[in-house]
Amino acid sequence: MAIVASGYKGVIYQTKDFALSELDKSFGNFLLKNEVNEWTLVKETKEIQGFLCYKATAIKTIINTKGNFKFPVIAWYCPKIPLSFGPNGFGNLPGLILELQVRNVLFEVKKIEMNLNNPPILPKIKEYKIIDEKELEKMIAKISDFKN
Numbered sequence: 001m002a003i004v005a006s007g008y009k010g011v012i013y014q015t016k017d018f019a020l021s022e023l024d025k026s027f028g029n030f031l032l033k034n035e036v037n038e039w040t041l042v043k044e045t046k047e048i049q050g051f052l053c054y055k056a057t058a059i060k061t062i063i064n065t066k067g068n069f070k071f072p073v074i075a076w077y078c079p080k081i082p083l084s085f086g087p088n089g090f091g092n093l094p095g096l097i098l099e100l101q102v103r104n105v106l107f108e109v110k111k112i113e114m115n116l117n118n119p120p121i122l123p124k125i126k127e128y129k130i131i132d133e134k135e136l137e138k139m140i141a142k143i144s145d146f147k148n
């Protein structure tokens with residue numbers, strides 16, 4: 001239940017412009033393209049694991065067969081770690097996201113180990129077909145129609 005409630009999507013690949021989430025194999029071999037959120041940078045800070053972090057806020061919109069839903073997202077990012085990534089496909093901030101609150105779920109870093117002499121090893125993006133949320137909703141609607 002915790003995974004479902006968190007919106008966790010499993011394997012996620014991030015680029016500067018979007019995030020790609022591997023869909024459940026029952027849908028086939030697809031990557032869901034999630035657009036980058038538009039962040040508002042806030043002049044509020046806090047320390048996380050000894051790093052000075054800054055607050056950013058955004059609105060996440062979910063569109064599905066039940067309607068359009070908007071909810072706030074709060075990220076705490078660290079400019080001293082100049083990677084524009086974060087948990088669950090959120091990123092595109094001027095530093096690594098060390099804490100992220102999406103609705104009532106909190107993603108937070110537990111431990112940071114860095115070796116600045118070696119660049120991070122990023123997994124190769126699988127060569128699956130890339131679809132957007134509208135295409136995914138059409139696939140879900142077809143499955144629902146088939147079951148009824």
